[in-house]
Amino acid sequence: MTNLVIVEHDNNEVGAATLHAVTAAQQIGGDIDLLVAGENCASVAEAAAKIAGVSSVKVADDAKFAHHMAENLASLIVEVATGYSHVLASATTFGKNVMPRAAALLDKAQISEIVEVKSPDTFVRPIYAGNALATVQSADTIKMITVRTIKFEPAASEGGSASIEAISGGVDAGLSSWVSQALSNNDQVDLTSAKIVVSGGRGMQSGDNFAMLHSVAAKLGAAVGASRAAVDSGFVPNELQVGQTGKVIAPDLYIAVGISGAIQHLAGMKESKVIVAINNDSEAPIFQVADYGLVADLFEAVPELDAAL
Amino acid sequence: MKILVCVKRVLDPQVKARVKADESGVDLANVKMTMNPFCENALEEALRLREAGVVEEIIVASVGGGKTEETLRHGLAMGADRAIQVVTEEMLEPLAIAKVLKQIAEQEGVGMVIAGKQAIDDDSNQTAQMLSALLGWSQATYCSQIKIDGDMATVTREVDAGLETIQVKMPAVMSADLRLNEPRYVKLPDVMKAKRKPMDKIELASLGLDTANRLTTLKVEEPEGRAAGVIVSSVSELVDKLRNEAKVI
Numbered sequence: 438m439t440n441l442v443i444v445e446h447d448n449n450e451v452g453a454a455t456l457h458a459v460t461a462a463q464q465i466g467g468d469i470d471l472l473v474a475g476e477n478c479a480s481v482a483e484a485a486a487k488i489a490g491v492s493s494v495k496v497a498d499d500a501k502f503a504h505h506m507a508e509n510l511a512s513l514i515v516e517v518a519t520g521y522s523h524v525l526a527s528a529t530t531f532g533k534n535v536m537p538r539a540a541a542l543l544d545k546a547q548i549s550e551i552v553e554v555k556s557p558d559t560f561v562r563p564i565y566a567g568n569a570l571a572t573v574q575s576a577d578t579i580k581m582i583t584v585r586t587i588k589f590e591p592a593a594s595e596g597g598s599a600s601i602e603a604i605s606g607g608v609d610a611g612l613s614s615w616v617s618q619a620l621s622n623n624d625q626v627d628l629t630s631a632k633i634v635v636s637g638g639r640g641m642q643s644g645d646n647f648a649m650l651h652s653v654a655a656k657l658g659a660a661v662g663a664s665r666a667a668v669d670s671g672f673v674p675n676e677l678q679v680g681q682t683g684k685v686i687a688p689d690l691y692i693a694v695g696i697s698g699a700i701q702h703l704a705g706m707k708e709s710k711v712i713v714a715i716n717n718d719s720e721a722p723i724f725q726v727a728d729y730g731l732v733a734d735l736f737e738a739v740p741e742l743d744a745a746l
Numbered sequence: 747m748k749i750l751v752c753v754k755r756v757l758d759p760q761v762k763a764r765v766k767a768d769e770s771g772v773d774l775a776n777v778k779m780t781m782n783p784f785c786e787n788a789l790e791e792a793l794r795l796r797e798a799g800v801v802e803e804i805i806v807a808s809v810g811g812g813k814t815e816e817t818l819r820h821g822l823a824m825g826a827d828r829a830i831q832v833v834t835e836e837m838l839e840p841l842a843i844a845k846v847l848k849q850i851a852e853q854e855g856v857g858m859v860i861a862g863k864q865a866i867d868d869d870s871n872q873t874a875q876m877l878s879a880l881l882g883w884s885q886a887t888y889c890s891q892i893k894i895d896g897d898m899a900t901v902t903r904e905v906d907a908g909l910e911t912i913q914v915k916m917p918a919v920m921s922a923d924l925r926l927n928e929p930r931y932v933k934l935p936d937v938m939k940a941k942r943k944p945m946d947k948i949e950l951a952s953l954g955l956d957t958a959n960r961l962t963t964l965k966v967e968e969p970e971g972r973a974a975g976v977i978v979s980s981v982s983e984l985v986d987k988l989r990n991e992a993k994v995i
Contacts, residue, residue, distance in 0.1 A: 506912070507875065507878075507885045507887075508884065508885060511879065529906050530887075530888060530903075530905040533871050534875065534885075534887050534888075535875075536875075537871070537872035537873075537875035537876050537879070538875045538878060538879040538885060539879075540841070540872070540876065541841060541844055541875070541876035541877075541879035541880055542879050542880075544841070545841070545960065546839055546840075546841050546959075546960035546961055547841075547870070547872050547876075548961065549869065549870045549872060550869065559964065563869065563969070564763075564772070564867065564868050564869055564966070565763035565772055565866070565869070566763075566866065566869070567969060568762060568763040568969070569763055569765050569772055569966050569967065569968060569969070570966070570967050570968070570969050571963055571965075572963070572964040572965045572966075572967075573961045573962065573963050573964065574961065574962045574964055575960060575961055576960050576961070577960050611915070612883070612884040612885075612914060612915050612918075613884050613886070613912055613913065613914040613915070614912065614913045615910070615911075615912055616913055617910075617911045618905075618908065618909070618910045619908045619909040619910075620907050629906070633994070633995070657995060665924065668924075668925070669924065674908065674909070675890065675904045675908070675909070675923075675925060676904075676905075676906060676907060676909075681866065681869065682784075682863070682864055682866075682923075682924070684906065689994050690988070690992070690995065700759065700762060701759065701866070707972065710994070711988070711992045711994050712972075712975070713984065713988070724977070726975075727975045728972075728975040728976070728992065729975055729976060729977075729978050729984055729987055729988070729992075730975060730976070730977045731977070731978050731980075731981065738981055741981040742981050742984070745981055745982060745985045746985070746995070
C-alpha cells in the first residue's frame with residue numbers, strides 16, 4: 438500500500454486537520470507521502486516533512502495553486518495519484534471541495550468522511566446524520582477518501598524526517614479565480630479544536646445575546662458555536678454552525694444553551710465527552726443526549742453560570 | 747439560458763432513520779420521503795434566476811425508481827418548467843449519478859447546473875463536484891450567494907473559516923448551501939398546475955453508461971447510544987458536577 442495525503446494549508450502552516458488524515462493513512466498501512474500544492478509554500482513543506490511517519494513530501498509551488506481552486510488542484514491530484522493505492526484528505530470544506538472532483542476525473546468512487554479503518558479496502562462511514570454507520574468495501578484500484586477528523590487522533594507534528602521533492606504538473610484551467618475571504622475573528626478559540634465549546638440556539642433570541650455565551654466561553658477558554666437555527670436566524674455567522682452539514686466536533690465539554698437538539702445538530706456534537714444542556718423545555722430532545730441537564734430559563738441560568746466560574 | 751436543477755428523494759429530515767434488523771440498510775418502507783432540503787435551495791435559486799431574467803427555462807432532474815416522480819412533481823409545483831426522471835430501481839453512487847447528469851446536461855444544452863451541496867441520507871457531498879469534473883466546467887460549491895453577469899459569476903461560498911468569494915466562468919456547476927435562500931412554500935393551485943407540466947422518463951439502461959457501483963455495503967448498524975444523564979436542579983449543582991464529577995472545568 439502507498440498512501441498520498443493532500444495537505445491542507447494556508448501557504449504558511451499545515452492545517453491541523455491534515456494530521457488526523459495522516460493517522461488514518463497510518464492505520465491503512467504502508468508508505469505515506471504528502472502533497473503540498475500552493476504558492477510560496479516552502480514553510481508548509483518543511484513542517485510537513487517533520488510529521489511522524491511520512492516518507493516524502495511532494496511540493497508543487499506554483500501561482501495556479503495559490504488559493505487551492507478545485508479545477509487546478511484536482512488536475513494535479515489526478516497526475517500524482519497514479520501509483521498510489523489510497524489518496525486521503527481531511528473532510529473539511531477544503532477536502533470535500535476538491536477530492537470528489539479528482540475522484541471523478543480518475544473514474545473512482547469517493548468514500549466520504551470515514552470514521553474507522555477496518556482494513557485497507559473496508560471503511561466505516563456515518564450516514565443519515567450519524568444515525569447509522571455503514572461498513573463499505575471498495576473495489577477501486579485507487580481509494581479516494583476523506584477523513585472525519587474527530588475519529589482519528591492527530592499524528593505527531595514533530596519527529597519525522599521526510600524527503601522533500603519539488604514537482605510540477607497540473608493545469609491552470611482558467612475557470613475560476615479567488616476574490617476574497619471574510620475570516621472569522623482570529624482572537625477567538627478555534628471551534629474544531631477547542632476542548633470546551635459553548636453553543637447557542639434559537640433560544641438565544643438575538644445575536645446580541647450571544648455576548649453572554651462569549652463571556653462564559655472566555656472564562657473557560659472555550660470556543661463559541663451555534664445551531665443551524667441560530668445561523669439561519671442571522672444571530673451568528675455560518676462558520677459557527679455545528680451539525681450534520683456544519684462542523685462536526687468532539688470537545689471534552691459541550692454546553693448547549695437554548696438548543697432543542699434537532700437530529701442534524703446532534704450529528705455535529707454527540708461525540709463530545711461531556712454534554713450539558715440548558716433549556717427551559719424539559720421535553721427538548723437535547724436532554725436525551727445530555728450528561729447533565731438543567732431545565733431553566735437561559736437568561737437567568739447563563740449569567741448565574743458566568744458568575745459561578 | 748437553460749438551467750438544470752438536480753434533486754434527490756430522501757427520508758424526511760424530521761424522521762429518525764431506523765436501521766433494519768438484518769443490518770442491510772436503513773428502513774425506508776412506509777416512512778415519509780421528501781425532496782432533499784439542499785435541493786430545494788438549489789431549485790429556489792433557479793426560480794429566482796428566472797425571475798431576474800437570467801434563466802429562461804428550468805429543468806428539474808432526478809435519478810430513481812417509481813416514486814421519484816412525486817419529488818419531481820414537487821419541483822414542478824415549486825415552479826420548474828419540466829422534469830426528467832432517469833428511471834432505475836438501483837441505488838446509484840454519486841459517480842454514476844454524475845455520469846447520468848452529464849449526459850442530460852449535454853443533451854439539453856444547459857448553461858448551468860445547480861444541485862444541493864449534500865444529500866441528507868448518504869451524506870456524501872460529491873455529486874456536484876463530480877459532475878463539474880466530468881463536464882470540465884467551473885465548480886462553485888457551498889454557495890450562499892450567486893450573482894451571474896454574462897459569462898461570469900461571482901459566488902460567495904460557506905467554508906470552514908467563514909465566507910470565501912470566488913469568480914467562475916460560465917458554464918458552471920454550483921452547489922447550494924442553506925443560507926443561499928429560503929425555499930418558497932407550494933400552494934395548492936401550483937400542485938394542480940404541476941400535474942400538467944411535462945415529465946420525461948428515460949430508462950437508465952438506454953443511456954449506455956457504466957453506472958456499476960464501486961462500493962459494497964457490508965453492513966449498516968446503529969451507533970452506540972449515550973448513557974442516560976442526570977437532571978441537575980441548579981447552576982451551582984451543575985458547576986459542582988462539572989468540577990468534581992466530570993472534572994472537565
